[in-house]
Amino acid sequence: MDMAFIIETIVKIVVILLVFSALAGLGTYFERKVLAFMQRRLGPMHVGPFGLLQVAADGIKLFTKEDIIPQNVVKPIFKIAPVITAATAFMAAAAIPFWPQFTVFGYTVHPIVADVNIGILYVLGMMAIGLYGPLLGGMASANKFSLISAARSAAVFISYEVVSGLSLLAPLMMVGSLSLIDINNYQAGGIGNWIVWSQPVAFILFWIAAFAETGRTPFHLIANDHEIIDGFGTEYSGMRWGLFFIGEYANMFFISFVIAIIFLGGFGDGSIAGAFQLLLKVSFFFFFFLWTRAAWPDVRPDQLMWLCWKVLMPIAVINVVITGFVMMF
Amino acid sequence: MHSEPLNDRNVSEQSAYYYVDIEEYPTTGWDKFKQVVKRTFRGELFVGLWVVMREMIKFDIHTVQYPKEKLPIGPRYRAVHKLLRLWESGYERCIGCGLCEKICISDCIRMDTKIDENSRKEVTEYSINLGRCIFCGYCAEVCPELAIVHGQRYENGSEQRAHFVIKDDMLTPLDFLTSGQQAEYPGFGSITPNESVTKTPLAY
Amino acid sequence: MFEAVAFYLFATLTIIMFTITVMTSQALYALTAMAAGMIFISAFFFILGADFLGAIQIIVYTGAVMALYAFGMMFFDTTRTLVEKRSNPRLVVVLGGLAAVLVVLIVLAPIVTTNINAHYPIDPSVGNSQAIGMVLFTKYLVPFELAAVMLLVAMIAGIVLAGKKMDKSLTLMADEEIALMHASSTQNTEEGAH
Known part of the structure; x- marks a missing residue:
């Protein structure tokens, strides 16, 4: 473990x-x-x-607002819950390759913090821990809306982890590796090699699950404004609430990266053009998150559970079985 | 399309109201399954996506950026009152008759008058409590001289509540009058455009 | 050196977290500390190079099991501290101490006899997940499949238990029907008691 590696890693983390x-x-x-x-x-x-500059104005507002801790909350838990959301979102980014490797002043840079060989598993695990932000925030808030939101977040996260995991299983069986770089290199041959063509069902299932795990609009039950105010965020103010927000949006970006890398070829062969293609794909997925919010209504919690356990999970299992048979014979 | 029949709330041939044709909910498992499949593959979700995307591409923005641009308000709009002056002489039109004070149903107009050195009645104080005024327009209607009218000024942001409502604030300034900026109330009983309201002669 | 620092750091954190879990009377502290402890345990897997197991530890224990505990905790007010009834504190101390000593002995025994070596050392030529897969599907195939069948049985039993009155909807039933249903169920239990 030499000094250059440590410095490089720290620089990458900060960036x-x-x-x-x-x-x-x-x-x-x-x-x-x-x-x-x-x-x-x-x-x-x-x-x-x-x-x-609205972004800057909002930032100044959030930072300078009074940080109110209500009287009846469980104070330590209430305080760390937003940090969990933001921290797990950024921790998930450690295993995501954001850019193909490039050379600066004769020094090769890998734009991935930790190239672990179980990358996607790590990302899924970190997103699973992201559940604890809304869950603990909601349970510590001493507010019935927050508590409902916490219950919903637990139910939604546990259910849709099943779907995202099972839907990813089929492409992972084809690639034979859990590393996101290996998955990317598997599809380096061009558009024809993208996994989305051989695994369209898994692609759509994972996309749906991504909406649930980031809590975006068709599945925006965790903080559904017209039913439970701001859900787990009801009692929060100032930058603590802002951390929830940063975590949610960072999660949206990271899951867009994950979808683009696993199913849509990622950065392809690693050229500059491929890298910009990756950014384009990520922007499309991010835009789609916003697009659906304008177009689609929310589903009810029971409909969400029905969709997960009675529709998506059986389809995902069947998809895995069929993929297995095709690979065996 | 149907604007008239909407008043008729009964469902009939003439009215625009009709029963929505809602299918019966499926009861058997197979029917439920068929409904799910039909709804999934009918592509209704994409219709919604297309509608919002179409609006975004058309970019037909309906926002009024309020402090920069304002929508025109109706000519009979009843906003903060104004006291007008005579076009020829520049005197105040108000003759201090007190009718507005009398008719005001929320009792928010107060005026003080005295007889000045020309033996004319002069209004010394005139104020409207805007916190109580309900902008009914009776004062403007009852005024025999078209002296008090409702202006078009609806932005009542100020440092003090008393602003806009004491006599000096409501009365048209003289330089405004000479530059011809005093707007006439265009409603019923108003003066015709080329006719000037003259001072009531004392000689009667 | 980094391994040593990381080990002692995470060992301390794990012990602190589980101590909080046991000692606190506030259910939410216990839940949070236990979830954190599970994550810190996964750090040991990462230090040992068993990335796959580490990630699985996080997903299964923190992501799923602890979340289910949290789900159960929705039923009581977690913002209040719990007043425990200790009828026999001496017995608790004795039993707890005995258990602790036993665990320490069990863990220490192989170290003292220097009889500790890995059955399946990490093979750098194959990946982590491949190595686990090979062991699981060759030597430990039968226990693995048995565990799978057991989980399946538990799942089906859970569905059967939970789904007993699932065809009835309380929101769609009239009040009399609900009362009738309650009456018949209480009657059944009474008959069962007799």
Whole structure:
């Protein structure tokens, strides 16, 4: 373990943290703009040109707001819950290759913090821990809406982990590796080699599960404004609430990366063009998160559970079985 | 399409109201399965996606950026009151008759008058408590001289509650009058555009 | 050196977390500390190079088992501290101490006799998950399949137990029907008691 490796890793961690915190802020701006345009509005316009500095204004507001801890909450748990959400979101980023490797001043940089050979498993595990943010925040809040939200988040996360895991199993069987770089290299041959063509069902299932795990609109039950106020975030204020927000948006970006890398070829052969293609794919998936929020209604909790256990999970299992038979014979 | 028949709330041939044709919910497992399959593959979700995408591409924005652009308000809109001046002489139109004070149903108009050195009645104080005014428009309607009217100013942001409502604030400033910016109330009983309201002569 | 630092750090953290789990009277502290402890345990797998097991430890214990505990905790007010009834504290101390000593003895025994070596050392040529797969599906195939069948049985039993009155919907039934249903169920239990 030499010094250069440690310094490189720390630099990479800092870069990822800064870039994705900023992107999370910009994500809110894009979300407001896209939703506004789809609803014939203009969105934020007053702060800076085209409202671009709205992000900065929101950041200043969140940081300088009073941090209210209500009287009846379980204080330590209440305080660390938002940190869990943000931290697990960024920890999941450790195993995601954001860019093909490139050379700067004769030094080869791998834009992945930890190239573990179980990358995707690690990412799924970290997203599973992300459950504890809403869960503990909701249970510690001493608020019935927060408690309902916590119960829903536990149910949704546990259920949809099953779907995301089982749907990923089939492509992983084809690739034969859990490393995201191996999965990417498996599809390096071009569009024809993308896993989405051989595993369309798994692709759609994982995409649906991604909506549930990030809590985006068709499955936005965890903090459904018109039923349970802000769910687990009801009692939060200031930057603690902001951390929940950063975690949610960072999660959206990371899961977009994961979908693009596993099913849509990732950065392909590692050229610059491939890298920009990856960014394009990620932007599409991020845009789709916003798009559905404008277009689709929310489902009921019981419908969500029905969809998971009676529709998606059987399809995922059948998909795995068929893939197994095809690979055997 | 149907605007008239909407008043008729009974479901009939003439009215625009009709019973929505909702299918019976399936009871057997096989029917439920068929319904799920039909709904899944009918692609209704994509219709929704297309609708919002179409609006985004058309970019037909309906937002009014309020402080920068304002929608025109109706000519009879009843916003904060104004006291007008005579076009020729620039005197106040108000003759201090007190009818507005009398008719005001929320009792928010107060005025003080005195007889000035020309033996004319002069209004010294005139105030409207906007916190109580219900903007019914009776004062403007009852005024025999078209002196008090409702203006078009609806933005009542100010540092003090008393702003807009004391006489100096409501009365048209003289330079406004000379530059021809005093707007006439265009409603019933208003003066015709080229006719000026003249001072009531004392000689009667 | 890094391994040593990491080991002692995570060992301390794990012990602290599980101590909190046992000692606290606040259910939410116990839950959080136990979940954190499970994550810290996975760190040992990562230090030993068993990445696959580490990730599985996180997913299964923290992601699923602890989340199910949390689900169970929804039924009581977690913001209050729990007042435990200790009828015989001396017995608790004796039994707890005995259990602790036993565990220490069991863990220490192979170390003292220096009889500790890996049956299946990590093979750098194959990946972590492949190595586990090979062991699981060759030597430990029968226990593995037995465990799978046991889980399947448990799952079916769970579905049967939970799904007893699933065809009835309380929101769709009239009040009289609900009362009738309750009456018949209590009657059944009474008959069973007789």
